[in-house]
Amino acid sequence: MAEVALASGTGASGTETDGAPAAPDRGSAARLTTIVVAAALAAGVVFRLFYPGVIEYHSDEQFSFYHLMTVLHGGPWPALGMTMSIGGPNPGMSVWIFILLGLVNRPDTPVGLAEGVQVLNVIALAGFVAFVLRAVPRRQREPWLWGAALWAVNPIAIVYERKIWPPSTLPVFMVAMLAGWWYRRSWLGSFVFAFVTVLGGQIHPTCAFLGLSLTAWTFIDDRRSFRYGGLVLGAVGGFLPALNWVLT
Numbered sequence: 001m002a003e004v005a006l007a008s009g010t011g012a013s014g015t016e017t018d019g020a021p022a023a024p025d026r027g028s029a030a031r032l033t034t035i036v037v038a039a040a041l042a043a044g045v046v047f048r049l050f051y052p053g054v055i056e057y058h059s060d061e062q063f064s065f066y067h068l069m070t071v072l073h074g075g076p077w078p079a080l081g082m083t084m085s086i087g088g089p090n091p092g093m094s095v096w097i098f099i100l101l102g103l104v105n106r107p108d109t110p111v112g113l114a115e116g117v118q119v120l121n122v123i124a125l126a127g128f129v130a131f132v133l134r135a136v137p138r139r140q141r142e143p144w145l146w147g148a149a150l151w152a153v154n155p156i157a158i159v160y161e162r163k164i165w166p167p168s169t170l171p172v173f174m175v176a177m178l179a180g181w182w183y184r185r186s187w188l189g190s191f192v193f194a195f196v197t198v199l200g201g202q203i204h205p206t207c208a209f210l211g212l213s214l215t216a217w218t219f220i221d222d223r224r225s226f227r228y229g230g231l232v233l234g235a236v237g238g239f240l241p242a243l244n245w246v247l248t
Contacts, residue, residue: 033142037149044125044152048118048161055114061164065110067095068102079244081166091245093202094166101169110164117168121161124171125152131179166204173200173207181214190230191237198238202245 055061063082071077077099081090098113105116125148132144151157160168177196183189193211201208218225 033145037145040149041125041129041152044149044158045122047153047158048122049115052115052118052162053111054162055111056163056165057110061110064095064098064164064166065113068099068107068113071099072102072106080248089245089248090166091202091242093199093241094204096241097166097169097203098164114162114164117164118162120169121171124175127172127175128178131175131182135179135182167206170200170204170207173203174210177207177211177214181218184218185225185227187227187230190227191234194231194234195238196234198235199241202238202242 060082067078078092078095080092081094084090101116101120102113105112105119107113107116128151129145129148132141132148136144161171162168173196177193177200180189180191180193180196184193193214197208197211197215201211
C-alpha cells in the first residue's frame with residue numbers, strides 16, 4: 001500500500017509530496033496584488049500632479065479662467081456657460097464648478113486653476129479606493145482595486161484629469177454617484193445618487209448619461225431597491241441650478 005501511495009504522489013496520510021504541484025500561496029498572491037495596486041495608485045497621483053504647467057489653454061479653458069478671475073475680483077457670476085458646439089449656451093454649472101474650485105485655492109494663473117483640477121482628481125481616486133475598502137466585501141474587492149489601479153495609470157484619464165475642462169471635474173461626482181447608488185436602499189443613498197446625477201449632468205452630459213444608464217439597469221433588475229422619495233427630491237434639488245438655463 002505504501003508503494004501505491006508513493007506512486008500516486010501522496011503519502012500514507014493523503015498529503016501531497018514533492019512529486020505533486022504545490023498549492024498556490026494565496027497570501028503571497030494577495031500581497032503581490034496589494035503592492036502592484038498601491039504602486040499604480042502612487043504613480044497615478046504623481047502623473048496627475050507633476051509638471052502642472054503642461055496644460056492646454058484653448059478658448060474653453062480661457063473662458064473658465066476669465067470668469068473665475070472676474071468673480072475673484074468682485075465681478076458677477078456668469079449666468080450661463082460657454083456656447084455649445086451645437087448652438088445655445090451650456091448650463092451655468094459648467095463654469096461655476098471652476099469658480100467654486102477657484103474660491104478654494106485662489107489661483108493667480110491658469111496653471112493654478114489646473115492644479116486645483118488635478119488635486120480634485122487625486123481626491124476622487126482616493127475616494128474611490130476608500131469606498132471600495134469601506135463598502136465592498138473583502139472577497140469581492142480585488143477586481144475593484146484592479147479597476148482603481150487601471151484608472152490611476154490610464155494615459156487618457158491622466159491627460160483629461162489635468163485640464164481646465166468641464167468633463168475633467170467629473171470623476172469626484174461619479175465616485176459620489178456610485179456610492180449613492182451602492183447605498184440606494186437607504187433614503188440618503190437614493191437622494192445622493194439622483195442629486196449628483198442631475199447636478200453633474202449640468203457640468204457635462206457624460207455624468208447624466210452614466211446616471212441614467214445605472215437607473216435604467218436598476219429599474220429592470222431591482223426596481224424596488226430605490227427609495228423613490230429620496231430619488232425624486234435629489235433630482236429636484238440637483239435641477240435647481242439649471243432653472244435659469246431652462247428659462248433662457
